Amino acid sequence: MSTPDSKLTQTLAALGISSAEQVQSLFAEFRARFDSQTTRVIDENSWKTLRDAWLGRKSGVLTLVTDNWLKPATPELKRAVGASLNELRKHVDTQIAARRSAVEAGAEATASAKDRVDLSLPGVMRPIGSHHLIRTVFQEIEDIFFSIGFSVVEGPEIETPYYNFEALNIPEHHSVRDDMDTFYLELPKGAPGPLLLRTHTSPVQIHTMEKRQPPVRVIVPGKVYRRDNPDATHSFMFHQIEGLAVDSDITFCDFTGTIDYFVKQFFGEGVKTRFRPSYFPFTEPSVEFDASCVFCGGSGTAKTGGTCGKCKGSGWIELFGAGMVDPAVYGFVNYDPKKVSGFAFGIGIDRLAMLKYGIDDIQVFFQNDVRFLRQFP
Ligand code: DAH
Numbered sequence: 001m002s003t004p005d006s007k008l009t010q011t012l013a014a015l016g017i018s019s020a021e022q023v024q025s026l027f028a029e030f031r032a033r034f035d036s037q038t039t040r041v042i043d044e045n046s047w048k049t050l051r052d053a054w055l056g057r058k059s060g061v062l063t064l065v066t067d068n069w070l071k072p073a074t075p076e077l078k079r080a081v082g083a084s085l086n087e088l089r090k091h092v093d094t095q096i097a098a099r100r101s102a103v104e105a106g107a108e109a110t111a112s113a114k115d116r117v118d119l120s121l122p123g124v125m126r127p128i129g130s131h132h133l134i135r136t137v138f139q140e141i142e143d144i145f146f147s148i149g150f151s152v153v154e155g156p157e158i159e160t161p162y163y164n165f166e167a168l169n170i171p172e173h174h175s176v177r178d179d180m181d182t183f184y185l186e187l188p189k190g191a192p193g194p195l196l197l198r199t200h201t202s203p204v205q206i207h208t209m210e211k212r213q214p215p216v217r218v219i220v221p222g223k224v225y226r227r228d229n230p231d232a233t234h235s236f237m238f239h240q241i242e243g244l245a246v247d248s249d250i251t252f253c254d255f256t257g258t259i260d261y262f263v264k265q266f267f268g269e270g271v272k273t274r275f276r277p278s279y280f281p282f283t284e285p286s287v288e289f290d291a292s293c294v295f296c297g298g299s300g301t302a303k304t305g306g307t308c309g310k311c312k313g314s315g316w317i318e319l320f321g322a323g324m325v326d327p328a329v330y331g332f333v334n335y336d337p338k339k340v341s342g343f344a345f346g347i348g349i350d351r352l353a354m355l356k357y358g359i360d361d362i363q364v365f366f367q368n369d370v371r372f373l374r375q376f377p
Contacts, residue, residue: 154220202282205220235363241347243345244325271292280321288319292316324343
């Protein structure tokens, strides 16, 4: 289409055209030629080629017709040429516009066909995740305490020494601080501090009592941090559930009864509990709760004969620490120790999960090995 037809570069006289009829048939020939070219328009590019070939300002067919046929035409023929040219121009204009719309509509149709969603196709199956065993155990424990009137509260993982230690009756240089080797945050110069990663969930006891008046019955699930070297029973991050119940008439019996109920719900009715004296600065008296060994049924003898390795033959397994809230703690939160009493406990979730599900290495909780995770769907 780019090399103009030789007829277009000559005058009508040179083409030997001298009558109106000849003019009309010449134009008819070109109109037919145009029509056949329009059928080749299939996309934006071929449309542009057609448009430029016919309407191009410098060398389009219509320009050449005007310059070479119309302008030099004899006065007798000028009218006929002018009329035919107008007609052709109209036809070309309309057709080119029509072709453009057709091309656009076609492009849209192809695009939307590509985007169309075929609802009859089978879907992509994405594997559904499941709760981590630690999450499941949290839930089991929360459900047990919900059933006896406790509710969940949460607290910050970044704490001040006041909440993590002082208000829990652990003054500076107290030996308990040595057991809780603590991560302190590096703070910008001049920032108020110090700040630390809480070493236990007990500071939330203080936050809760600062905000609420008795009766208080809460459990506090969460992460805690200690600078322990990782091994089968230690991790620098692990999980606890703190419990706190304070009211006007809570007795030691309420306390041990509650713990016994919890342990039986969690491990099974057949499990026995006992408590031994212990020491925590924020409870008085303090105790350590044990359960009869879930592996040997409390006999101390392994099923295969010989001493049970889990309880080392004692028949008992240490569970967690607890106690009656030390009156000194009430002093930090403006509770009147003469009017209120209560108990607290701090359960290590990872440890309980390991006991209940027979896991012997705490590290597997944090390694994200799907072969482990899939065992607890
Ligand atoms: N906070 C203690 C710890 O992490 C556990 C604990 C013991 C919590 C006795 C208590 C409690 O609330 O009464 O070692």
